[in-house]
Amino acid sequence: NAGVTQTPKFRVLKTGQSMTLLCAQDMNHEYMYWYRQDPGMGLRLIHYSVGEGTTAKGEVPDGYNVSRLKKQNFLLGLESAAPSQTSVYFCASIDFIIGEQYFGPGTRLTVT
């Protein structure tokens, strides 16, 4: 049982480049989330999904797109990266029965 995994762990992009971050969970959770963490800002919700084929915007969705084609995977895309998107990105899934959110190890993204 790997829990929540994220790939890649690190990435450096140039402004304007695109990339996709992959999140996978093996706990059969319906709900999945993408957050970004910036110093002094805590975690801010980018997008979330309440099930396969569904997505919704969070607090800071601009510049990001997401897809949930399979229940176990939640992809976060940056179509045209900007330096303001330099951050650490965390994926999470939630067990609503016990009310606990499980986090992946994070992806550190630098946009130059």
Add this chain to the structure above:
Amino acid sequence: AQSVAQPEDQVNVAEGNPLTVKCTYSVSGNPYLFWYVQYPNRGLQFLLKYITGDNLVKGSYGFEAEFNKSQTSFHLKKPSALVSDSALYFCAVRDNGGGADGLTFGKGTHLIIQP
């Protein structure tokens, strides 16, 4: 809307002394409350949660937290701090009658335990 406040950016405690990391929250319904810890260059690790029941919740690594409904607080405590407790701590809240938009986090408190 739900919100969390962690009023201290940093808390300094001598090893062996008791520690408290403060958290207050705001939700429209009844809260689900959580504490997470983050070590450098690592993800968030779950420490403890309050869903219902006893106001004093015990969690991992000897930490506990007290839910106070009248003061809308959920302070994290430990009777005797260890240097290894030094980390970034996040309080989070979810409205138990709310939607699917996950947890709302505070900005985090750096806990520094001095030998």
